[in-house]
Amino acid sequence: MEAVYHFLRSLRWVGDWPQPVLWALAFAVPIVFVVVVFPLIFAYTTLVERKALGRIQNRLGPNRVGRWGILQPIADGLKLLIKEDIVPAKADRVVHTLAPVIAVIPSLMLFTVIPVGSGLIPVNLNIGLLFVFAISTGSVLALFMGGWASRNKFSLLGAMRSVAQVVSYEVPMVLAAVVVVMAVGSLSTVDIAAAQAGGWANVTNWFVFRPWGFVGLVLFLMGAMAESARTPFDLPEAESEIIAGYHTEYSGFKFALFQLGEYLAAIAMAGVTVTLFLGGYNGPGCELPVVGKLIGMGWFFVKLFAMIAVIIWIRGTWPRIRVDQLMAFAWKLMLPMAIINLIVAALYHYIEPKLLAWVVSAGLLVLSWATLSSLSAPPHLQKRTYRYWA
């Protein structure tokens, strides 16, 4: 935001406007950027997702609306806006209406701390990463309020499940992120991104290429997907079990808001992943003086789309896992892995020849992953037993 302010002051014809106006303008730019760009990305993500799922499931995605179904999102948006907004009789009106709003706000706020480019960050908080986690808890609140307010047993149950899921996955996610913080030494996302610059063509320094980095990425990604209830973890909205989970009773615009909030959270998390592990805006050529910022922004979005693709890909291929497996996986596998990762990262920093450090940490991590997975994996997938069969 300061950068924008300085940029504005540097523009001649704008530079000399009264400072509060500039200040306000400086404020406005990032806000507009965040509020406009990312919802758009959301819209098209839904489209891409449906098309990609179609391709994966060997069918065409939506292609009726617009050329390749380009206008499908807008159509959906309009549809939702027009649909009747039903509020269940016994619902707690205030909380019911408030829930979708609260679902969206945190997702949007997440984007404020993601450094799109070098220096291009809406708000450069020196506790950026912490802010991310703080805000992400907000979404939990929304889930709950939505589920509870609609006075529907299933929705409440769904809300409870999702809350439990989010809370359980938050811990390993945070720990995975902490590894990066430890490596960089600061919570600010800008510093993290900056720390990944350098190296051959600005790539080799990405944390993902470090063993603990890669594991961190995997854990963070899983955490993020659990956070936003994406495929392997989309138990709350599992149609076959409890209809649409907490947003069963929502329709119309509120449902849209919920979807928006969800997807934005997913995208934001992808952004954070990119910042933390894939070197944010760092990419070949980003260090050039002026145009570097744009190239950086470009790399950022490329990586962002790549992450989104991965997420959609995973949604298409992985089966939904059971609640107890979900919990077990979080507490028995990811948490210990994250802790070990933390330790290995510390070890990595103290072993002088980086190559040796790399090999040692890689070995350790593989070893621990093997033991943990063998330990926590259920002996064998028991055949489902049905009560009436016994």
Added chain:
Amino acid sequence: MTLTLGHYLGMSAILFAIGLAGALTRRNAINVLMSIEIMFNAGILNLIAAWHFRYFESLTPQLFAVFAVTIAAAESALGLALVIAVYRHYRSVNVEEMTALRG
């Protein structure tokens, strides 16, 4: 009027009083816990305000606040756990009925 520590102290005093009133009057254990939570926050706010206005160059208030927050969190967690356990036993969370430890 310039913002002074007094404002914050006053405000936190009022908050504290409200919390106390809540704790004293509400029948539901969870409400009581919430009120206690309010009192805690009033306290910590005080700390930070004090840090901000007078002792900003030293770290102690901040650290103290960190610790206070941790304790508050732990306390509320346990409080709630207790409430749940009591509920299972008493089938009600009405504070007035939990008089087992009577003299």
Added chain:
Amino acid sequence: MNAPILSLITFAPFVGALVVLALPKEADRAIKWVALVSSLISSVLAVIALAQFDPAGGLQFVERVRWIPALNVDYHLGVDGLSMGMVLLTALITPLALLAHWKLIEGVKLFFVLFLFLQVGMFGVFTALNFFHWFIFWEIGLIPMFFLIRIWGAEERHYASLKFFLYTLAGSLGMLLAFAFIYLATENFDFVALQQQAASGELRRALGVLVTDIERVTGSEWDVGTLLNVMFWATFLGFAIKVPIWPFHTWLPDAHTQAPTGGSMVLAAILLKMGVYGFLRIVLPIFPDQVVANLTPLLLLAVASVVLGAFAALAQNDFKRLVAYSSVNHMGYAMLGIFAAVAFAPDVKDVVNEKAAALNGAILQMFNHGISSAALFFLVGVVYERTHTRQLDEYGGLRKVLPIYAGVLGISMFSSLGLPGLNGFVGEFLVFKGAFPVVPWAAMLSLIGLVVTAVFLLQMMQKVCFGPLNPRWAELPDMTGRELFIGAVLMLFMFGIGIYPQPMLALSNDAALWLIGMFEQRPDAVLTMVP
């Protein structure tokens, strides 16, 4: 053998008791054999001691070990003519009593442990020469007996055991107090030393010093003479209850009727002798002047216990009470003998031998009564086990069913009656021979007792063995081998001593002469005190 034989004798049963304690509760046979063996060990040791015992040698097998220097108390053991007989009696009777309970079923372990403790107590009393551990053994002897009666006793055992315990305890308290005074005055508990001091009048002087101190401190007016007298009567009370002498004897019949067979055998045979031995060892040597001074009341009591004991026995219809009263009667003779031995009778021709006869007679009477009363109580036990009743009227004509039993009972009865040819007569004859010239009126009165003894014993014999057979007891089993063995051993002693009492008398003769000698050459000052 210079090994501390007396301590070995005393503590062999104790070790036995510990071994028994270690055994599991159910191993009845093992417990019984261990108990019997340990008891027999002490008996064998006693016999060995007897073999080396030189009657004329005064105190033998003396062991003296510093025990509590602060109180000037040392563990002083020794045996002389007076106590040797008693040690032998204990060594003989206790194994037999144990054997009598060979068929015991309930509470076997506790029973035998208590019995062994009892034996320790008894040996301790007879071998101790220092008041301190003598008193300890005196009480040790009491406690197991209390439990024996309380647990294995007959119907009103609680009353009887409590009465027995409290009565004896109360008595011994007086004695303890007296010895406390003595200790305060003379700073030592040792009988031998005290005896010398008493003889030389030094005890009286020391008490005088003590009295002056007390007067100075408390300001109250005390007189040595009365103090000594009170102490004498207190000690007398302690032993009178144990002997028992007439007025203090009511605990004996109750204790006997309720005690189990073995218990009453030991109680009658040995525990009573502790009282009489107490007179010989403690009262006579330490309070010579008081004994002589108060002789008439003492004699009166002895005669009373003879005569009244006999008459009371006549009126009993409980078998065991009758035998108990007969014990009172017999002990009366022993006391008569003892008091006659110390009486002051200058005008009697050859008085030393008369007194020697009386005292030897008394000591022999203690031994004989031990044998005959143990036999009688054992036989009562035998019949009680079969018929579970002790009422004489319910018996009748048992001889037809139990011929052997009737024979043994007859012999024991006659031995206790004092029929010549059996052990009872020799003791009684000597007592009367000694007592007659010295205290004729007491002897004459006691003779009545002699007749009445015959009457009630024969009455018992008639009710039990003779007359028509009570149909209830038609098929009683006769005495088993074990019981007969016990009877035979006792009868052996009855006939042995009856026919040739020389060895027994030789044992106690010198000690008796010493004791009498001590009384004979009393300084004249004392003699004047004789009322």
Added chain:
Amino acid sequence: MTTAFWIITIVTLLGALLAVTLRNLVHCVLSLILFFLGIAGHYFLLRADFFGTVQILIYIGAVAVLILFAIMLTRNVTGEEGPREILGMKWWSGAVIAALVAGVLLHAVRRDATAAVASSAPKPLSVADLGRALVGDWVVPFEGMAVLLTAALIGAVVIALEEVQRRR
């Protein structure tokens, strides 16, 4: 600056008051969350943004959720509470006492000279030196906190868990 203060104060006070007085339990929680946000706002206002985030993360993220869970588990699903259940037996004495305490505290504040100090816009504290202090000379309380939290964790689990075992 002061207007922000007053707005946030009003929000906080409103949140606190509603939290204390609302009948529906869940509404109370929501007002409590509002109150927490108000407090976080104050922290940001006081330039303690670390604390702001911490406040949000811990209170809203954890405590509020916890309270919601607690409400759910105590079968009071609807959160409805009649007036009778809301206020304790002698509720008025509670209010009076609270008022008394408030009076005393305010009086104290007023009397206290130091309270008159104006804000001096200190530079925001960096989390790094906070961290360094924590593991530096304040390491003992830090470890203490670690132990406390683990104990609380285990305690809560045990209390909650106990019921499950017994029911089976």
Added chain:
Amino acid sequence: MSDHAQHLQQLAAQQWLIPFFPLVAAAIQSLLPRSARRLSATLTILAMGMSCLLAARAFWATLPVGEQHDEVARAFFNFTWFRFGTTALEFGFILDPLTAGMALMVAFVGFWIFVNATGYMAEDENFTRFFCFLSLFAASMLGLVVANNLLLLFMCWELVGLCSYLLIGFWYFKPSAAAAMKKAFITTRVGDIGFFIGILMLYQHTGTLTLYNAEGTGALQQAGSLGQLAGWWGLSLAGTIALMLFIGAMGKSAQFPLHVWLPDAMEGPTPVSALIHAATMVAAGVFMVGRMFALFTANAGDWVMDFVMWIGCITALFSATIAVAQFDIKRVLAYSTCSQLGFMMMALGAGGLVAGQFHLLTHAFFKALLFLGSGCVIIGTHHEQDMRRMGGLRKYMPITFWCYLVGMLALAGVPPFAGFFSKDEILVATYHHNKLAWVLATAAAFLTAFYMTRQMFMVFGGTWRGGQHDAHGNETTGHDEHHGHAHHEPHEVSWNMWLPLVVLSVFAVFMGWLGTPWLAGNLFHHYLAPEMPAPEHANIVVVLSVVVGAAGILLGWLIYGRRPMQHAAEPDPLAGTLGGLFTVLNRKWYVDELYEATIVRATQALGTLFRAVDKLVVDGILHAIAWIWWGVSQLFRWIGDELIINGGFDAGCESVRGGGRLLARLQNGRVQTYLRVMALGAVVLVAIYFFR
């Protein structure tokens, strides 16, 4: 020492052998099982035979033949039994005419009685035990006789008492037998007390109990000196001792006050009665007096001799009267023994030692004869003891009849028989001593003759009255002899029963001549006590006694012989004439009842009294003390605890509890209350802080 004296000394040393053999026999038999009947019988008889031979040998040595016919042959053998004090107690055995004669008599008569006993007890199952007691008795009697020490004598004396106790109570299942044995022992025991006192006094004053010892310091040898010392009741010391000893003798020989046990002693089997209650034991008393005669005559001034005489005389007359009215065959003989013993004591009292001892010997023979005879009668009539249901046995049991007749005549004092001479001697001695006693004695002699003839006629004369119930239907004593065949005829007994009768009757006839003054100046006197002056002869006495004897027999024949009783139920003819007196006599002058009422009841009463004393007084005191003790403790508990401590304490507690309750209300478990209190507290503190 002359070789004869040495021989005597040697014999004296072997005196202990005489009692030893029966003792060994008794010991062996006590261990034999019941079935060894034949063995035990032979053992006993053999043992008795041996001691009889030994006694004869000893007797032969003491006979005053050859050169030393004038001084008394006396030899003794002493040995120490046990030592006590500085002195020792000695035992000894003596051989002198008195002992030898007595020992031979006891052995000889005993021997024949044993022979009879084998027959009498033939079908009794406790045969061995009977003979064991018999040989034990023989041993102790012989021991008594040969003892040179008063203590040994006393010991044997008691043993004899024991044996009589055992034998009387042989059929212990009969309650009357059990009572009789107890009575016998206790009565003799009462006598023995006197004996015991005598012994003690003697021991005290002579320092020894040995009668004769070489140094001459024996008790009897000091009799003279004792005579000078003063004793009790106006007698010299010797006199007092003699009196005491005589009391013992009275008990044992069933003299007047202590005679009650003898008739009851008939409960025992007849051989026992014969042996013990006729020949030997009862005679022991007389023997003992004879043995200690020196003491009795030590001081002429003592009245002890008269006392003895009068006791003897009274007993003689008294028991003679009772004997007249008895129906049981054995009771008649028992009372006659009593009276004869009375005669002997009277003789001794009158100074006639020789007469007394001689009568003792002769009486032993013919009284044993009579008892064995009655034994045969009882066996013959299948255990019938009541004379009223006998009669006419002359036909059935001729041998028994003739022997019995000899015995009767001897007892009645018919001239040629032994009884006449010995009784005559006594009458003579009494005549010289005291005329009144003599008169009474003669009367007793008359009665003796009368009741013996009565018995003869009732038993042997008339017809057999067996098998019928007597007048008042009470079942007679003894075995339950109704073996179903009520009218079984009496039969003669087997040889081993009547042979002794014959032997004894021979002696009963010829024995008399030994002691008669007419033949060579009373050989017996010369043998027994040559140094004592032979009593001058009084013919009038002899004549009168014969007349009296004949009169007795005549009267007996008149009443019983002429018209013998036909039916058992018939009243005794004498009863008709004497009426009430007869029943009195039959009831034994109610002496038993008298004793029962007085002494026995008194002892029982004393017993109960002292038991009561024990139970009430002593225990009473004890319980009172216990109660006081308990009361005091209660008092203390009540005052001490209740009032002061508890009271004060309770008050204190109350206040504390009150405060506590107050606080408790505060502690009502409601969290909010605590919170309020805390808040209030804080407020107050702060207020204080401010407004201090």
